[in-house]
Amino acid sequence: DIVLKNFWRDNARFADLFNGTLFHGDQILTPHMLLESDTDVSSVLKFNSYAETLRHIPDVVKKSAYGIDFVILSLENQMKVHYAMPLRHMAGDALIYMKEYSDTVRKNKKDRLLHTAPEILSGLRKEDRLHAVISLCVYYGESDWDGPCSLLDMIHTECIPAQLKSYVNDYRMHLVQINDSDVYRFQNTEVEDFFTIMRSIYRRDYHTIEEVYGTNEISAELGLAIGVAAKSGILIRKALKTNDNGGVMNMCTALKELMNEGIEQGKREGIEQGKREGIEQGKREGIEQGKREGLIEGIIKTYREFGLPQGTAVEKIQTEYGLTLAEAQKQVAMYY
Numbered sequence: 001d002i003v004l005k006n007f008w009r010d011n012a013r014f015a016d017l018f019n020g021t022l023f024h025g026d027q028i029l030t031p032h033m034l035l036e037s038d039t040d041v042s043s044v045l046k047f048n049s050y051a052e053t054l055r056h057i058p059d060v061v062k063k064s065a066y067g068i069d070f071v072i073l074s075l076e077n078q079m080k081v082h083y084a085m086p087l088r089h090m091a092g093d094a095l096i097y098m099k100e101y102s103d104t105v106r107k108n109k110k111d112r113l114l115h116t117a118p119e120i121l122s123g124l125r126k127e128d129r130l131h132a133v134i135s136l137c138v139y140y141g142e143s144d145w146d147g148p149c150s151l152l153d154m155i156h157t158e159c160i161p162a163q164l165k166s167y168v169n170d171y172r173m174h175l176v177q178i179n180d181s182d183v184y185r186f187q188n189t190e191v192e193d194f195f196t197i198m199r200s201i202y203r204r205d206y207h208t209i210e211e212v213y214g215t216n217e218i219s220a221e222l223g224l225a226i227g228v229a230a231k232s233g234i235l236i237r238k239a240l241k242t243n244d245n246g247g248v249m250n251m252c253t254a255l256k257e258l259m260n261e262g263i264e265q266g267k268r269e270g271i272e273q274g275k276r277e278g279i280e281q282g283k284r285e286g287i288e289q290g291k292r293e294g295l296i297e298g299i300i301k302t303y304r305e306f307g308l309p310q311g312t313a314v315e316k317i318q319t320e321y322g323l324t325l326a327e328a329q330k331q332v333a334m335y336y
Contacts, residue, residue: 003302004077004140005059007194007225009036014062016188018073018136021176025185029064029073037061037072061096063131072096074135079231083147083154085137090151090171093133100130139177140229142202149173178202178229190222194229197251201230210252217248226251228302233294240301296321300335310336 008014011031018029060075074096082088105123107113114120139145148154151171160168176184178198186192193213200209220242227235235254242249296317303313310332318328 002308003224003228007221008060008075008077008138011062012188013191014060014073014075016186016191017075017138017176018134020184020186020191021136022134022174025187027187033064034062034073035064037063070131072100072131072133074133076135076137078137078139078141079229080141081139081143081145081147085175086148086151086154086171086173089135089137089173093135093171096133097130104128104130134174136174136176139175140198141177142179144179145175145177149175190219193218193222194226197226198229201226201232201255206255209255213251216251218251220247220249223249223251223254224302227298231295233292233296233298236298236302237294240298240305292321296331297335300332304336 008017011034015029015031015034019025019027023029059077062073063070064073074092076089076092078085101124108119108123108125108128113125114123116126119125150173152168155168157165157168178195179202181195181199184195186195196212197209200206220239223235223239223242227233227237227239234257238249238254238257299317299320300313303310303316313332313336314325314328317323317331318325323331
């Protein structure tokens with residue numbers, strides 16, 4: 001997550017992601033218009049005597065200036081299908097609005113700008129307005145998103161009388177997924193390369209990668225983001241190693257290593273049976289085992305690269321891969 005957050009935090013990539021997915025490639029947002037914004041929008045929800053703390057930290061939040069006004073843009077990275085995602089997005093957007101509301105109330109009280117009874121009650125002046133929030137969810141999974149895409153998708157609408165359905169408010173989630181990302185129009189080379197290579201990996205279309213990227217190099221940062229999104233330990237290791245040796249990598253070479261490692265592992269496990277079925281099964285198992293071992297190593301080295309505590313890496317791989325505390329600590333000790 002840290003790698004992908006940092007990748008999309010770049011203003012040029014962030015702007016092109018929104019332009020390409022929401023605005024049909026039109027340059028509505030430009031990098032110089034974007035300002036970094038606080039991602040922690042946690043708040044305390046109060047209703048009469050009831051209060052509950054709601055915690056929400058989007059991966060990246062930017063403000064885009066239009067004259068003296070702002071549009072708040074929020075991005076959330078999602079590795080797995082989440083069947084409550086529209087609700088999470090609605091709550092997340094609401095908390096961003098709540099944060100701005102609270103900040104405005106605080107400023108109005110500090111500057112003594114509240115005079116009428118309605119203003120004192122709400123903490124807002126009659127002319128105060130909140131800024132629009134646009135949120136985007138990028139889903140990196142290999143399988144298609146089979147979850148809801150709006151709040152109404154989560155509701156038993158068949159139980160609602162026809163006369164009432166039009167009064168039920170909906171909340172739509174803006175979802176971007178790898179598998180159908182070829183419909184988008186990106187202008188930024190790294191954003192286009194990210195989605196093109198990810199699609200090719202998931203479709204096992206290594207011919208396209210060799211044809212397009214055979215002689216071209218990509219940045220280690222882009223390679224690392226692809227490795228993390230695709231959960232490929234081999235690509236992560238290659239990117240980290242390349243970053244230490246100049247900062248560029250050949251994607252075609254890296255993916256050949258990915259294929260070859262899986263094939264060799266498959267041969268070792270399946271060749272003894274001498275049957276085609278056994279060999280193919282061995283290849284599949286080899287690829288999965290190689291991915292798991294390589295990914296654990298890659299996660300640990302990524303945490304080390306960003307200077308994060310060893311305990312954080314231990315907790316991450318223990319939770320992600322079901323390791324015991326001792327097993328996780330052993331892995332971290334090997335690679336940190």
